[in-house]
C-alpha cells in the first residue's frame with residue numbers, strides 16, 4: 184500500500200459508495216450502527232466529527248437530530264454528494280464538509296464531543312498510519328469524548344466469498360487465503376466487487392491499537408453479526424416481525440467474543456479520559 188489516499192480516490196471514483204447502504208445488507212449495517220451510536224452519544228447539541236463520512240449518510244442523520252456535524256473525507260466526489268444531501272435537509276444541514284485525511288485532522292485540540300471513524304482504519308494498511316489516525320481522533324476529542332471506530336473483520340473475505348459464491352473464482356480464492364494469513368487485502372483483479380487494497384483486522388488488535396492511542400476501551404461490538412445466516416434475508420428484513428427478531432438476535436450476540444469476528448463490520452466504542 185504505497186499511497187493510500189490515491190488508491191482510495193481511484194477506487195471510490197468508480198464505486199457507488201453513496202448507495203452502498205441501500206441494499207438489504209447495507210440497511211442492516213446502517214440501522215445497527217445507528218442503534219449502537221445512539222446508545223453512547225451525548226445529547227444534542229454537541230459537536231460530532233464524521234471522519235471518512237463519504238456521502239454523508241451518518242452526518243445527515245446526526246445533523247437531523249440537532250448535532251453540529253463536521254464531515255471529512257479525501258474523495259472530492261463524496262464531499263459533493265454529502266453537500267447535496269445536506270442542502271435537502273433545510274434547517275438541519277451538515278455544519279461543514281471538507282477534504283481531509285484522518286491522519287491530520289483540520290480541527291483544534293479538544294474540539295469535539297464524539298468522533299466517527301468509520302472507514303479510515305480499514306483503508307490504512309500500516310499500523311503506524313492507523314495509530315496516527317487514532318491519536319488525531321484523541322487529540323480533537325474533548326475529555327470524556329466518545330470514539331466510534333469501525334473495522335472490517337479479518338474473516339470478512341472468507342464469509343463473503345463462501346456466501347456470495349465468489350469462491351468459484353480462483354482469483355478470489357487467492358484473495359481469501361491471503362486475507363486469512365495477515366489481513367492485507369489485495370485486489371489485483373480490477374473487479375470492484377472484490378473491494379480495493381485494504382486491511383482486514385482482528386477485533387482484539389483493534390482494541391489494542393485504540394488503547395495505544397490513549398483511549399479507554401468501552402466495548403467491541405459486531406455490527407451486522409451473523410445476519411447473513413438468515414434464510415431469505417431480503418424478504419425477512421422487509422417483514423416487520425422477522426426484522427425485529429433479527430435485530431434482537433444480533434444485539435444479544437453483539438459482544439459475544441466467540442462470534443464478534445464473524446461480523447463483517449465491527450465497531451469499537453472508546454472514551455478519552
Ligand SMILES: C[S@@+](CC[C@H](N)C(=O)[O-])C[C@H]1O[C@@H](n2cnc3c(N)ncnc32)[C@H](O)[C@@H]1O
Pocket residue numbers: 191195200204234235236237238240255256257258261283284285286301302303304306307
Ligand atoms: C466504505 S466508506 C464508509 C463511509 C461511511 N463512514 C460508512 O460507514 O458508511 C469508507 C470512507 O472512508 C474514507 N477514507 C478512507 N481513508 C481515509 C482517510 N485516511 N481519512 C479520511 N477518510 C478516509 C473513504 O474516502 C470513504 O469515504
